[in-house]
Amino acid sequence: MIAGLDGLRFSHWQAEQRDDGIVVLTLDRADESVNTFSQDVVLELDALLERLSIDPPKGLILRSGKAKGFIAGADIHEFQELDAKGVIGDSIRRGQLAFQRLAELRCPTVAAIHGFCMGGGTEIALACRYRVASNDASTRIGLPEVKLGIYPGWGGSVRLPRLIGAPAAFDLMLTGRSFSAQAAKAVGLVDKVADPAQLLEAAVELVHKGAQRPFKQRFLAWITNTWPARQLLAPTMAKQVARKARKDHYPAPFTLIETWRRSGGGMQSLLAAERKSVVKLAGTPTARNLVRVYFLQERMKALGGKDSPETGSGKPLPGGIARVHVIGAGVMGGDIAAWSAYKGFQVTLQDREQPYIDKAMARAQELFAKKVKDETKRPEVAARLASDLNGDGIPEADLVVEAIIEQSEAKRDLYAAVEPRLKPDALLTTNTSAIPLTELREHIRRPAQFAGLHFVNPVPLMPLVEIIHHDGMAPQTQQRLAAFCNAIGKLPLPVAGTPGFLLNRLLFPYLLEAATAYSEGIPGAAIDRTAVKFGMPLGPVELLDVVGHDVAYSVLQELAPFLGLQAPPALATAPEPGKRGKKDGQGIYAWENGRPKKPEVPKDYRVPEDLEDRLILPLLNEGVAVLHEGVVADADLIDAGMIFGSGFAPFRGGPMQYIRSTGADAMLARLQALQAKYGDRFKPRPGWDSPALR
Structure with a gap:
């Protein structure tokens, strides 16, 4: 029995003491195929580390007992439940305390990483003194919390910049992308890369011998986190993020940068600043909608079976x-x-x-x-x-x-x-x-x-x-x-x-109204800017060029009669040869090197106040009709289809969720106002009284 652990029983962690005095701590979350951090897992870890801190072993190695990977991060289901109860702050505090207890343990600590290591998995690895990763192709290390509308809150946003320097750290946290084992080694995120079969032995060697990172890595980690460097780098990073996302749509990356810029003092002060801002972000509509989108994605994956094997794996195809x-x-x-x-x-x-x-x-x-x-x-x-x-x-x-x-x-x-x-x-x-x-x-x-x-x-x-x-x-x-x-x-x-199934049936009323507005003399760039401001990935005029006017014309032959819509002049006839859009280099816009050349909108031009409603409400109106007709199983799958198929503003949670959050009655009144002004193409479709929209 390991000293200090007598009498303790654990459901998720197993502790084993080797002959050389090193304790190997294995996470094998009970009744789950993948390791994630639930509150039970964190509480057990904290109790275990508290006992080990009294009489520290020669070293501590953290590893996974799951063949599929290290740790996938926090339990998102539980995260959502805690947020609904208003106690997400307590959860973040517990995680910070447990990970800080690990960081303060008076012995060498090593994270032995194989497979996926995401979110809280990466954060606990950062709380260790050393990290070794397997060179298997499945090993990926990342902090994808920004995709859920928050950022690392268990100390990861504090420790990572101090370990690998601010530029590399923020590249990882702001994009949500992940590193391979070799890429992680190159930036100093892991100290050693080993064959999967030699992972534990490599971790033991790090306990005994340690590792010294190159001076350049250590200097970069120090200099880029000084107060002057933070004041210099933060505005530049914020500008780079602003090119891809609006602050009012996705506040998390901007909040992460600003918290890092202004926070100073010791570890406790930095953790408190991290915790405060992450708790605030978790309560935003953006974070709640992005968590919802995550579950929609998981639901769609499940439609194909839990574990669809890859070809050539020797498993059933x-x-x-x-x-x-x-x-x-x-x-x-x-x-x-x-x-x-x-x-x-x-x-x-x-x-x-x-x-x-x-x-x-x-x-x-x-x-x-x-x-x-x-x-x-x-x-x-x-x-x-x-x-x-x-x-x-x-x-x-x-x-x-x-x-x-x-x-x-x-x-x-x-x-x-x-x-x-x-x-x-x-x-x-x-x-x-x-x-x-x-x-x-x-x-x-x-x-x-x-x-x-x-x-x-x-x-x-x-x-x-x-x-x-x-x-x-x-x-x-x-x-x-x-x-x-x-x-x-x-x-x-x-x-x-x-006709049109889901995606094109909802998109084409939106595209048609954009083409109609363009034919009325509203500049294409102004139309696109309005849609992007709403949260679409690109404007509808540009999208028409990307889809191709020949494809749009063909689809309209099926959809226009079915939906009772009139094609605007730009789409009433088949396009001329060489003017099909992006693929020909000429559509509504001229295209060069894959980019549209949009004419400048006059500075004194004022966009019509109802342009956003004109573009978005036809899409929502058709979504209501699709729900009413049972084209897809339910409103959630409409949202999933439009987010993953068209890029419909994920932070809004999808078109049906947007109707719910805005209010179906208010949205219906705006649609009726457009009908009175512009005609029956805005006539409300059947289904606005659906309970699914309330």
């Missing part, structure tokens, strides 16, 4: 899918093929002419060069994607994705030629943006295995995939496709096969 055949080598089809190959699937890519395939293959090489950092592994990834002019891969494919032009007849003709060549259990899917599946399933021999699989452009960046169903589709088809989406790192959203 996701949805029984190993080989994918994509027909249509345009931007969408080519990117779907490239992304699927990057994620481990064997992919064949077909089009009617070889030059189209060659162009897509070249673009795929650019993706692989960007995503696969290890050059020696790129040939293996590239080999998974094959050119297939004649469609020889069809008989071997488990999944066929059609991504040709948006014409029902052309798609049906293709299915008639492809379906007889499919394996009995193969799935046939369409990447159509808006065509109802009832139009496309005519003459399909196996409707149970036919579905829509609508990716969002650009495929490598956008996480959402709409799984479009129809009344003849088998439930297992949806399950298989959802598992495939999980396997390629996408979020599946089951949607009814009505």
Whole structure:
């Protein structure tokens, strides 16, 4: 029995004393597959460290008892519950006290990190004297709290800048990105990198011998945290953040910078300042909505099964899918093929002419060069994607994705030629943006295995995939496709096969109103600025150019009659050749090097006061109709779909949550005022009386 721990029983921590006097403390949270910090876990840790501080061992090593990783951070479910009870401050105080007790322990302490180490996991590692990380590809170390509308509150925002210097520390905390083990070693976040099998031995060596970081790292850590440096660096960092986020939308990064700039004194003073500002942030609508978005994401992941295995892992394949055949080598089809190959699937890519395939293959090489950092592994990834002019891969494919032009007849003709060549259990899917599946399933021999699989452009960046169903589709088809989406790192959203599905049905009234406002003489840049100020990732005029006027025109042929909308002049006819938008270098805007050249708005120009309502309320109105019609299961999935599919202001929690927070009755009155002024395109759709909006 370890001295000082006699009589104590722990549910989550196991303490083992080695013959050399080192105590190995293992976190293996009970009844959970992943280690997270609940209040019980923190309280046990504090009690254990209190006893160890009385008679310190020769050294202390912290490690995980879970094969999946180190520690994922705080228990977000419990965090939400504590916030609702108004006691989040007590939770943060307990975590700070326990981690500070670890930092003050009178013996060498080492965190032995493998797999993911996020949030509170990184913070407890920072409270140790040394850190060693496994060189496994799964090891990632980060502080992603900013994505939840807060920042590290268990001492991480205090310790990290002092360890690795302010520039590197704030790069990690302000972006929420993570480091590999080697990258963490390069900046001084970890002291040693070891093979997974040698991790414990490497930690023991650090206890016995310690580690001295290079003078340059130590000097940078000191100089960038002095008072003059903080006053100099903080405004620059705030300006950099302001280029990507508004302070009124996302206060956390600005509060983090300002708290660091003005806080001084000893550790207790710094921890108190951290705690005070994090508690205040946790109570903001932004933080509560971003926590809600986190749970929406987890819900969508669960639709594909808890642990969809990767191909080549030796485990059952996701949805029984190993080989994918994509027909249509345009931007969408080519990117779907490239992304699927990057994620481990064997992919064949077909089009009617070889030059189209060659162009897509070249673009795929650019993706692989960007995503696969290890050059020696790129040939293996590239080999998974094959050119297939004649469609020889069809008989071997488990999944066929059609991504040709948006014409029902052309798609049906293709299915008639492809379906007889499919394996009995193969799935046939369409990447159509808006065509109802009832139009496309005519003459399909196996409707149970036919579905829509609508990716969002650009495929490598956008996480959402709409799984479009129809009344003849088998439930297992949806399950298989959802598992495939999980396997390629996408979020599946089951949607009814009505025109426009969810994403385009809500987006196009918004885009149409923007085009209408533009035709009235409102400058495109002013329209875009209004939408971005609301919280959209880019303005609707720019988005039209990005989507492509040819695509927008095709989608409108399906949606305009269904929604009873009139196309504005800019979209009433097919675009002229060479003027389809960003891909041609010319749309509403001229484009250079992938960026729009927006004409300057005259300084004396005043944006109409109702422009924001004109843009946003049509989107919300259609969202209410979608909820009323049951196009998706519930209001939460509407929010999830629009956030992950269109970038709808995450800090607002999604369109349905925005209606709730603003007040459905107030929003309805504003919509009716627009109807009275501009006409029936603003007529309230059925469903505004739904209890889900209250």
